[in-house]
């Protein structure tokens with residue numbers, strides 16, 4: 131998100147930082163664009179190309195994928211809204227800067243919905259698919275698997291629409307912003323419906339013994355409360371029942387407790403109480419998007435890996451032992467979710483049913499902190515040993531050669547990227563280090 135700032139010379143300049151405040155920088159120029167023609171002009175402009183061109187979505191990636199410093203930074207959040215709906219094919223074309231929240235709202239007004247949701251809906255549609263953002267549906271892939279076409283301005287300044295019958299589509303589905311500036315996307319939609327969502331607290335061991343059963347849910351997952359043996363399990367399945375009215379309850383205090391920065395002994399006590407309160411048995415019927423969304427947490431740093439489902443129980447047991455044995459300050463509930471296999475070359479769910487383990491560390495509101503780095507390094511190593519593939523939008527410690535070994539189509543992606551953008555116009559520092 132753009133943040134106005136005054137330079138030492140008293141000039142007003144836009145700086146940019148991500149949601150967690152861990153990635154910051156002052157672009158050469160921030161271009162707020164609303165229209166594909168404007169994007170084409172910028173990409174063709176030699177002077178601007180020389181600085182490199184980056185695109186920011188809503189800035190919800192923890193990793194430094196948006197590399198603002200010294201570049202021309204495009205913000206497409208005004209380039210928003212539904213372009214058209216095809217009720218025969220059941221698809222929607224939406225402009226790239228539309229937030230998932232706005233899309234959910236506009237679709238609901240048409241009696242439609244996206245097939246799946248991530249935990250929050252603040253991201254732009256283009257930013258979400260760029261990093262293989264996922265929800266939890268054991269029978270479906272990441273949000274990118276619901277794409278039918280992607281329209282983008284490529285490095286030569288021309289517009290190209292790539293559709294799902296083209297061989298290159300599986301490269302474009304998850305592109306990390308390095309193949310061009312996406313201007314519109316076509317997603318599958320489904321009729322709006324309700325889901326019955328149930329929540330129950332269980333010992334972690336029992337949950338791990340019943341993973342096959344949990345994976346029969348249309349949507350489902352669980353949170354393990356670190357420093358305790360407790361987990362809170364949720365599942366959501368379609369129902370013909372009408373949604374029950376929900377009385378909004380303030381979430382600030384429970385969220386602050388579950389995302390605390392206490393030492394392990396205090397964290398155990400607080401988490402035991404949180405698991406009791408969050409895991410009291412509930413069963414409600416909710417609109418399909420609301421059933422899958424969570425409250426926005428306080429500022430935090432995040433690491434997440436996708437591992438093969440077959441290794442999930444073993445990896446989570448080892449993770450729980452490691453957090454306890456090393457007294458790691460991992461205090462927020464560990465979010466465990468599932469996807470089916472998908473076909474995007476750079477999706478962590480590529481060709482395998484996947485269990486995602488999301489680990490977070492609360493950050494102090496007012497100052498930089500890297501208290502997360504030691505516990506994350508230990509957990510990164512553990513999950514990598516379980517054939518893990520890191521979530522692109524989150525923190526990880528893998529070198530490019532190591533990443534390459536985890537993705538069968540890695541070199542095909544590299545070759546395509548070089549062909550489409552030989553000058554590396556769209557490569558910021560992190561992407562250059564990874565893909566060049």
Ligand SMILES: Cc1cc2nc3c(=O)[nH]c(=O)nc-3n(C[C@H](O)[C@H](O)[C@H](O)COP(=O)(O)OP(=O)(O)OC[C@H]3O[C@@H](n4cnc5c(N)ncnc54)[C@H](O)[C@@H]3O)c2cc1C
Nearest residue numbers: 187188189190191248249253254257260263264307312523
């Ligand atoms: C509180 C929180 C909850 C989250 N929950 C989930 C979750 O449930 N599941 C999950 O998988 N992830 C989750 N994420 C991660 C989030 O979905 C990703 O970081 C996502 O990529 C953010 O989208 P964005 O619009 O903010 O994009 P940004 O973070 O701004 O950008 C992400 C990438 O997309 C590129 N990009 C953006 N727009 C364009 C465009 N128009 N053209 C080309 N490239 C573009 C950027 O250059 C960058 O490489 C969560 C993050 C937060 C902070």
